[in-house]
Amino acid sequence: MKKISLWEIYKIFFIIGIQLLGGGYVILPLLRKYIVEERNWLSEEELVDYFALSQCTPGIIAGNISMFSGYKARGIFGALTAILGIITPSFFAIILLANILNGAIENKIVQDAFWGIRISVIVLVIVTVKDMWAKSVYSRFTSIIFIVVLIALLFFPISPAIVILLSAIAAVLHSKVIGGKNA
Amino acid sequence: MLKLYFLLYYEFFKIGIFAIGGGYAALPFLYFIQSKYNWFSVDELTNMIAVSNITPGPIGINMATYTGYTTAGVIGSLIATCAIESAPFIFSITIMKVYDKFKSCSAVNAVFNGLRPASCALLSAIGLQLLYKTCVTQNPFVIDYKAVILFVILMIPFSFMKKQPLMAIIAGALGGIILNQL
Numbered sequence A: 001m002k003k004i005s006l007w008e009i010y011k012i013f014f015i016i017g018i019q020l021l022g023g024g025y026v027i028l029p030l031l032r033k034y035i036v037e038e039r040n041w042l043s044e045e046e047l048v049d050y051f052a053l054s055q056c057t058p059g060i061i062a063g064n065i066s067m068f069s070g071y072k073a074r075g076i077f078g079a080l081t082a083i084l085g086i087i088t089p090s091f092f093a094i095i096l097l098a099n100i101l102n103g104a105i106e107n108k109i110v111q112d113a114f115w116g117i118r119i120s121v122i123v124l125v126i127v128t129v130k131d132m133w134a135k136s137v138y139s140r141f142t143s144i145i146f147i148v149v150l151i152a153l154l155f156f157p158i159s160p161a162i163v164i165l166l167s168a169i170a171a172v173l174h175s176k177v178i179g180g181k182n183a
Numbered sequence B: 001m002l003k004l005y006f007l008l009y010y011e012f013f014k015i016g017i018f019a020i021g022g023g024y025a026a027l028p029f030l031y032f033i034q035s036k037y038n039w040f041s042v043d044e045l046t047n048m049i050a051v052s053n054i055t056p057g058p059i060g061i062n063m064a065t066y067t068g069y070t071t072a073g074v075i076g077s078l079i080a081t082c083a084i085e086s087a088p089f090i091f092s093i094t095i096m097k098v099y100d101k102f103k104s105c106s107a108v109n110a111v112f113n114g115l116r117p118a119s120c121a122l123l124s125a126i127g128l129q130l131l132y133k134t135c136v137t138q139n140p141f142v143i144d145y146k147a148v149i150l151f152v153i154l155m156i157p158f159s160f161m162k163k164q165p166l167m168a169i170i171a172g173a174l175g176g177i178i179l180n181q182l
Helices: A006-019 A024-037 A044-056 A061-104 A110-138 A140-155 A160-182 B002-018 B024-039 B042-053 B059-097 B101-102 B106-135 B147-162 B165-181
Strands: none
Touching: A006 A024, A006 A061, A024 A061, A024 B002, A044 A061, A044 B106, A061 A110, A061 B042, A061 B059, A061 B165, A110 B106, A110 B147, A110 B165, A140 A160, A140 B106, A160 B002, A160 B024, A160 B106, B002 B059, B024 B042, B024 B059, B024 B106, B024 B147, B042 B059, B042 B165, B059 B101, B106 B147, B147 B165
Protein backbone atom coordinates (compact mmCIF):
# COMPACT_ATOMS: atom_id res chain seq x y z
CA MET A 1 0.00 0.00 0.00
CA LYS A 2 1.18 3.49 -0.83
CA LYS A 3 2.45 5.41 2.16
CA ILE A 4 -0.01 8.10 3.26
CA SER A 5 1.64 11.51 3.41
CA LEU A 6 1.69 13.40 6.70
CA TRP A 7 0.51 16.52 4.91
CA GLU A 8 -2.57 14.61 3.71
CA ILE A 9 -3.27 13.50 7.31
CA TYR A 10 -2.84 17.04 8.60
CA LYS A 11 -5.13 18.43 5.92
CA ILE A 12 -7.92 15.90 6.54
CA PHE A 13 -7.90 16.38 10.31
CA PHE A 14 -7.77 20.15 9.89
CA ILE A 15 -10.88 19.94 7.70
CA ILE A 16 -12.59 17.69 10.23
CA GLY A 17 -11.62 20.11 13.01
CA ILE A 18 -13.30 23.02 11.21
CA GLN A 19 -16.53 21.07 10.86
CA LEU A 20 -16.51 19.78 14.43
CA LEU A 21 -19.21 21.72 16.14
CA GLY A 22 -21.01 20.51 19.22
CA GLY A 23 -18.99 17.85 20.93
CA GLY A 24 -17.05 14.67 20.47
CA TYR A 25 -19.82 12.54 19.01
CA VAL A 26 -20.03 14.69 15.89
CA ILE A 27 -16.60 13.45 14.86
CA LEU A 28 -17.83 9.95 14.11
CA PRO A 29 -19.78 10.72 10.90
CA LEU A 30 -16.97 13.05 9.76
CA LEU A 31 -14.32 10.36 10.20
CA ARG A 32 -16.56 7.85 8.47
CA LYS A 33 -16.91 10.15 5.45
CA TYR A 34 -13.31 11.36 5.13
CA ILE A 35 -11.17 8.45 6.21
CA VAL A 36 -13.33 5.34 5.91
CA GLU A 37 -15.40 5.95 2.79
CA GLU A 38 -13.27 8.38 0.79
CA ARG A 39 -9.79 7.19 1.73
CA ASN A 40 -10.05 3.75 3.22
CA TRP A 41 -7.47 4.39 5.92
CA LEU A 42 -9.60 2.35 8.33
CA SER A 43 -12.44 -0.12 8.07
CA GLU A 44 -15.89 0.63 9.48
CA GLU A 45 -15.28 -1.94 12.24
CA GLU A 46 -11.99 -0.34 13.20
CA LEU A 47 -13.66 3.06 13.40
CA VAL A 48 -16.34 1.74 15.75
CA ASP A 49 -13.73 -0.02 17.88
CA TYR A 50 -11.60 3.11 18.10
CA PHE A 51 -14.63 5.15 19.03
CA ALA A 52 -15.48 2.82 21.91
CA LEU A 53 -11.84 2.84 22.98
CA SER A 54 -11.66 6.66 22.82
CA GLN A 55 -14.53 6.96 25.25
CA CYS A 56 -12.91 4.84 27.89
CA THR A 57 -9.33 6.05 27.56
CA PRO A 58 -8.24 9.24 29.31
CA GLY A 59 -8.49 12.50 27.40
CA ILE A 60 -10.86 14.23 25.03
CA ILE A 61 -12.82 11.73 22.89
CA ALA A 62 -12.35 13.60 19.60
CA GLY A 63 -8.61 13.91 20.29
CA ASN A 64 -8.26 10.24 21.20
CA ILE A 65 -10.07 8.91 18.16
CA SER A 66 -8.05 11.22 15.91
CA MET A 67 -4.82 9.88 17.36
CA PHE A 68 -5.95 6.26 16.98
CA SER A 69 -6.90 6.89 13.35
CA GLY A 70 -3.70 8.82 12.66
CA TYR A 71 -1.69 6.01 14.19
CA LYS A 72 -3.43 3.44 12.00
CA ALA A 73 -2.66 5.54 8.91
CA ARG A 74 0.97 6.35 9.59
CA GLY A 75 2.23 5.23 13.03
CA ILE A 76 3.41 7.59 15.77
CA PHE A 77 3.96 10.54 13.44
CA GLY A 78 0.52 9.95 11.96
CA ALA A 79 -1.01 10.21 15.44
CA LEU A 80 0.94 13.38 16.17
CA THR A 81 -0.02 14.93 12.84
CA ALA A 82 -3.70 14.05 13.31
CA ILE A 83 -3.89 15.69 16.73
CA LEU A 84 -2.08 18.79 15.47
CA GLY A 85 -4.51 19.00 12.56
CA ILE A 86 -7.54 18.79 14.80
CA ILE A 87 -6.14 21.35 17.26
CA THR A 88 -5.23 24.03 14.71
CA PRO A 89 -8.74 25.31 13.82
CA SER A 90 -9.68 25.42 17.54
CA PHE A 91 -6.64 27.47 18.29
CA PHE A 92 -7.26 30.22 15.75
CA ALA A 93 -11.03 30.26 16.26
CA ILE A 94 -10.72 30.64 20.03
CA ILE A 95 -8.10 33.38 19.90
CA LEU A 96 -10.15 35.31 17.38
CA LEU A 97 -13.38 34.93 19.38
CA ALA A 98 -11.65 35.76 22.66
CA ASN A 99 -10.47 39.07 21.25
CA ILE A 100 -13.86 39.96 19.82
CA LEU A 101 -15.59 39.10 23.10
CA ASN A 102 -13.13 41.05 25.23
CA GLY A 103 -14.17 44.14 23.33
CA ALA A 104 -17.90 43.40 23.43
CA ILE A 105 -18.31 42.30 27.03
CA GLU A 106 -18.81 45.90 28.29
CA ASN A 107 -22.04 46.07 26.32
CA LYS A 108 -25.15 45.55 28.50
CA ILE A 109 -26.94 43.39 25.93
CA VAL A 110 -23.89 41.14 25.53
CA GLN A 111 -23.73 40.78 29.31
CA ASP A 112 -27.41 39.84 29.46
CA ALA A 113 -26.88 37.32 26.68
CA PHE A 114 -23.98 35.74 28.58
CA TRP A 115 -26.05 35.64 31.74
CA GLY A 116 -28.54 33.49 29.82
CA ILE A 117 -25.78 31.46 28.15
CA ARG A 118 -24.36 30.54 31.56
CA ILE A 119 -27.71 28.93 32.31
CA SER A 120 -27.52 27.10 28.96
CA VAL A 121 -24.17 25.69 30.07
CA ILE A 122 -25.80 24.31 33.23
CA VAL A 123 -28.52 22.73 31.10
CA LEU A 124 -25.86 21.22 28.82
CA VAL A 125 -23.98 19.83 31.81
CA ILE A 126 -27.15 18.21 33.16
CA VAL A 127 -28.05 16.77 29.73
CA THR A 128 -24.51 15.35 29.47
CA VAL A 129 -24.87 13.75 32.89
CA LYS A 130 -28.12 12.17 31.70
CA ASP A 131 -26.34 10.77 28.60
CA MET A 132 -23.41 9.47 30.66
CA TRP A 133 -25.70 7.95 33.28
CA ALA A 134 -26.89 4.94 31.26
CA LYS A 135 -23.35 3.94 30.34
CA SER A 136 -21.81 4.54 33.74
CA VAL A 137 -24.29 3.77 36.52
CA TYR A 138 -25.78 0.32 35.94
CA SER A 139 -25.14 -1.84 39.01
CA ARG A 140 -25.05 -1.67 42.77
CA PHE A 141 -21.32 -1.04 42.79
CA THR A 142 -21.45 1.77 40.20
CA SER A 143 -24.39 3.37 42.05
CA ILE A 144 -22.43 3.36 45.29
CA ILE A 145 -19.43 4.98 43.60
CA PHE A 146 -21.70 7.62 42.07
CA ILE A 147 -23.41 8.50 45.36
CA VAL A 148 -20.23 8.53 47.44
CA VAL A 149 -18.36 10.69 44.93
CA LEU A 150 -21.28 13.09 44.51
CA ILE A 151 -21.74 13.61 48.25
CA ALA A 152 -18.00 13.93 48.85
CA LEU A 153 -17.66 16.57 46.13
CA LEU A 154 -20.67 18.61 47.18
CA PHE A 155 -19.44 18.98 50.74
CA PHE A 156 -15.65 18.84 50.57
CA PRO A 157 -13.15 20.59 48.29
CA ILE A 158 -11.47 17.45 46.92
CA SER A 159 -9.32 17.40 43.79
CA PRO A 160 -11.10 15.59 40.92
CA ALA A 161 -7.84 13.72 40.20
CA ILE A 162 -7.89 12.18 43.70
CA VAL A 163 -11.52 11.15 43.20
CA ILE A 164 -10.70 9.39 39.93
CA LEU A 165 -7.70 7.60 41.48
CA LEU A 166 -9.66 6.42 44.52
CA SER A 167 -12.52 5.20 42.30
CA ALA A 168 -10.09 3.21 40.17
CA ILE A 169 -8.64 1.60 43.30
CA ALA A 170 -12.15 0.82 44.60
CA ALA A 171 -13.05 -0.78 41.26
CA VAL A 172 -9.96 -2.99 41.27
CA LEU A 173 -10.61 -4.12 44.86
CA HIS A 174 -14.26 -4.75 43.99
CA SER A 175 -13.37 -6.88 40.97
CA LYS A 176 -10.97 -8.95 43.09
CA VAL A 177 -13.75 -9.72 45.57
CA ILE A 178 -16.41 -10.39 42.89
CA GLY A 179 -13.94 -12.27 40.68
CA GLY A 180 -13.48 -14.82 43.47
CA LYS A 181 -17.23 -15.51 43.59
CA ASN A 182 -18.11 -15.48 39.89
CA ALA A 183 -15.10 -17.02 38.24
CA MET B 1 5.89 33.99 34.46
CA LEU B 2 7.83 30.75 34.03
CA LYS B 3 6.19 29.46 37.19
CA LEU B 4 2.77 30.28 35.76
CA TYR B 5 3.59 28.41 32.54
CA PHE B 6 4.76 25.44 34.54
CA LEU B 7 1.61 25.39 36.70
CA LEU B 8 -0.54 25.71 33.60
CA TYR B 9 1.20 22.77 31.98
CA TYR B 10 0.99 20.71 35.16
CA GLU B 11 -2.75 21.31 35.72
CA PHE B 12 -3.75 20.65 32.12
CA PHE B 13 -1.50 17.61 31.92
CA LYS B 14 -3.47 16.23 34.89
CA ILE B 15 -6.75 16.88 33.07
CA GLY B 16 -5.43 14.81 30.17
CA ILE B 17 -4.79 11.89 32.49
CA PHE B 18 -7.89 12.00 34.65
CA ALA B 19 -10.70 13.37 32.49
CA ILE B 20 -12.48 10.28 31.23
CA GLY B 21 -15.47 10.43 28.91
CA GLY B 22 -15.08 13.40 26.63
CA GLY B 23 -14.69 17.17 26.78
CA TYR B 24 -17.28 17.70 29.49
CA ALA B 25 -15.28 15.46 31.81
CA ALA B 26 -12.71 18.28 31.87
CA LEU B 27 -15.23 20.69 33.41
CA PRO B 28 -14.85 19.63 37.05
CA PHE B 29 -11.07 20.04 36.68
CA LEU B 30 -11.43 23.54 35.26
CA TYR B 31 -13.63 24.61 38.17
CA PHE B 32 -11.10 23.06 40.52
CA ILE B 33 -8.31 25.08 38.86
CA GLN B 34 -10.49 28.18 39.17
CA SER B 35 -10.95 27.75 42.92
CA LYS B 36 -7.28 26.86 43.46
CA TYR B 37 -5.51 29.58 41.48
CA ASN B 38 -8.11 32.26 40.69
CA TRP B 39 -6.65 32.81 37.21
CA PHE B 40 -10.20 33.73 36.14
CA SER B 41 -13.57 34.13 37.86
CA VAL B 42 -16.29 31.46 37.94
CA ASP B 43 -18.45 33.57 35.60
CA GLU B 44 -15.54 34.05 33.18
CA LEU B 45 -14.93 30.31 33.19
CA THR B 46 -18.59 29.55 32.47
CA ASN B 47 -18.53 32.10 29.63
CA MET B 48 -15.43 30.41 28.21
CA ILE B 49 -17.13 27.02 28.38
CA ALA B 50 -20.12 28.46 26.53
CA VAL B 51 -17.93 29.93 23.79
CA SER B 52 -16.01 26.64 23.53
CA ASN B 53 -19.32 24.91 22.83
CA ILE B 54 -20.07 27.03 19.80
CA THR B 55 -16.53 27.24 18.36
CA PRO B 56 -15.32 24.72 15.78
CA GLY B 57 -13.11 21.99 17.22
CA PRO B 58 -13.38 19.51 20.09
CA ILE B 59 -14.92 21.24 23.13
CA GLY B 60 -12.22 20.00 25.49
CA ILE B 61 -9.46 21.42 23.27
CA ASN B 62 -11.36 24.69 22.88
CA MET B 63 -11.74 25.00 26.64
CA ALA B 64 -8.03 24.35 27.18
CA THR B 65 -7.06 26.86 24.50
CA TYR B 66 -9.42 29.51 25.86
CA THR B 67 -8.59 29.15 29.56
CA GLY B 68 -4.88 29.02 28.69
CA TYR B 69 -5.25 32.19 26.62
CA THR B 70 -7.09 34.00 29.41
CA THR B 71 -4.47 32.95 31.95
CA ALA B 72 -1.27 33.63 30.00
CA GLY B 73 -1.94 34.84 26.46
CA VAL B 74 -1.06 33.02 23.26
CA ILE B 75 1.79 31.10 24.91
CA GLY B 76 -0.59 30.09 27.68
CA SER B 77 -3.08 28.75 25.16
CA LEU B 78 -0.37 26.73 23.40
CA ILE B 79 0.86 25.32 26.71
CA ALA B 80 -2.62 24.35 27.92
CA THR B 81 -3.56 22.72 24.60
CA CYS B 82 -0.32 20.74 24.34
CA ALA B 83 -0.55 19.79 28.01
CA ILE B 84 -4.09 18.44 27.80
CA GLU B 85 -3.13 16.18 24.88
CA SER B 86 0.31 15.08 26.18
CA ALA B 87 -0.83 12.18 28.34
CA PRO B 88 -3.55 10.99 25.92
CA PHE B 89 -0.93 10.98 23.15
CA ILE B 90 1.26 8.63 25.13
CA PHE B 91 -1.75 6.51 26.11
CA SER B 92 -3.00 6.26 22.52
CA ILE B 93 0.35 5.21 21.13
CA THR B 94 0.76 2.60 23.85
CA ILE B 95 -2.77 1.27 23.43
CA MET B 96 -2.36 0.94 19.67
CA LYS B 97 0.81 -1.06 20.23
CA VAL B 98 -0.98 -3.54 22.49
CA TYR B 99 -4.41 -3.04 20.92
CA ASP B 100 -5.70 -6.59 20.87
CA LYS B 101 -4.59 -7.37 24.38
CA PHE B 102 -6.08 -4.14 25.69
CA LYS B 103 -9.47 -4.81 24.14
CA SER B 104 -10.04 -8.07 25.92
CA CYS B 105 -8.31 -7.25 29.18
CA SER B 106 -10.82 -7.74 32.00
CA ALA B 107 -8.69 -5.81 34.51
CA VAL B 108 -9.02 -2.72 32.30
CA ASN B 109 -12.79 -3.16 32.10
CA ALA B 110 -12.94 -3.56 35.87
CA VAL B 111 -11.19 -0.23 36.39
CA PHE B 112 -13.62 1.54 34.09
CA ASN B 113 -16.47 0.16 36.16
CA GLY B 114 -15.28 2.59 38.81
CA LEU B 115 -14.06 5.42 36.62
CA ARG B 116 -17.25 5.98 34.64
CA PRO B 117 -19.61 6.53 37.58
CA ALA B 118 -16.97 8.70 39.28
CA SER B 119 -16.63 10.84 36.17
CA CYS B 120 -20.42 11.09 35.92
CA ALA B 121 -20.66 12.11 39.60
CA LEU B 122 -17.94 14.76 39.17
CA LEU B 123 -19.96 16.36 36.40
CA SER B 124 -23.20 16.09 38.39
CA ALA B 125 -21.60 17.87 41.32
CA ILE B 126 -20.41 20.71 39.07
CA GLY B 127 -23.88 20.98 37.51
CA LEU B 128 -25.56 21.21 40.92
CA GLN B 129 -23.02 23.71 42.26
CA LEU B 130 -23.36 25.94 39.20
CA LEU B 131 -27.14 25.75 39.39
CA TYR B 132 -27.09 26.71 43.06
CA LYS B 133 -24.68 29.60 42.52
CA THR B 134 -26.67 30.94 39.59
CA CYS B 135 -30.13 30.66 41.14
CA VAL B 136 -29.32 31.74 44.70
CA THR B 137 -27.48 34.86 45.83
CA GLN B 138 -25.74 34.61 49.21
CA ASN B 139 -25.71 37.49 51.75
CA PRO B 140 -28.52 38.30 51.62
CA PHE B 141 -30.02 34.94 50.71
CA VAL B 142 -32.18 35.73 47.67
CA ILE B 143 -33.52 33.41 45.01
CA ASP B 144 -32.98 34.79 41.51
CA TYR B 145 -36.37 33.99 40.00
CA LYS B 146 -35.32 35.08 36.53
CA ALA B 147 -32.55 32.48 36.57
CA VAL B 148 -34.89 29.77 37.84
CA ILE B 149 -37.45 30.61 35.13
CA LEU B 150 -34.87 30.52 32.33
CA PHE B 151 -33.40 27.28 33.67
CA VAL B 152 -36.80 25.57 33.68
CA ILE B 153 -37.72 26.93 30.24
CA LEU B 154 -34.44 25.62 28.75
CA MET B 155 -34.46 22.35 30.65
CA ILE B 156 -37.86 21.19 29.37
CA PRO B 157 -37.11 20.97 25.62
CA PHE B 158 -33.38 20.21 25.84
CA SER B 159 -33.71 17.31 28.26
CA PHE B 160 -35.83 15.48 25.66
CA MET B 161 -33.65 16.26 22.66
CA LYS B 162 -30.33 14.86 21.60
CA LYS B 163 -27.64 17.22 22.88
CA GLN B 164 -27.86 20.46 20.88
CA PRO B 165 -25.19 22.81 22.24
CA LEU B 166 -25.56 25.46 19.57
CA MET B 167 -29.36 25.66 19.91
CA ALA B 168 -29.17 25.63 23.71
CA ILE B 169 -26.68 28.50 23.74
CA ILE B 170 -28.63 30.61 21.26
CA ALA B 171 -31.83 30.00 23.26
CA GLY B 172 -30.04 30.93 26.48
CA ALA B 173 -28.64 34.13 24.98
CA LEU B 174 -32.08 35.19 23.68
CA GLY B 175 -33.70 34.27 26.99
CA GLY B 176 -31.08 36.27 28.88
CA ILE B 177 -31.61 39.36 26.76
CA ILE B 178 -35.42 39.16 26.88
CA LEU B 179 -35.65 38.52 30.65
CA ASN B 180 -33.17 41.26 31.54
CA GLN B 181 -34.31 43.94 29.11
CA LEU B 182 -38.01 43.66 30.00
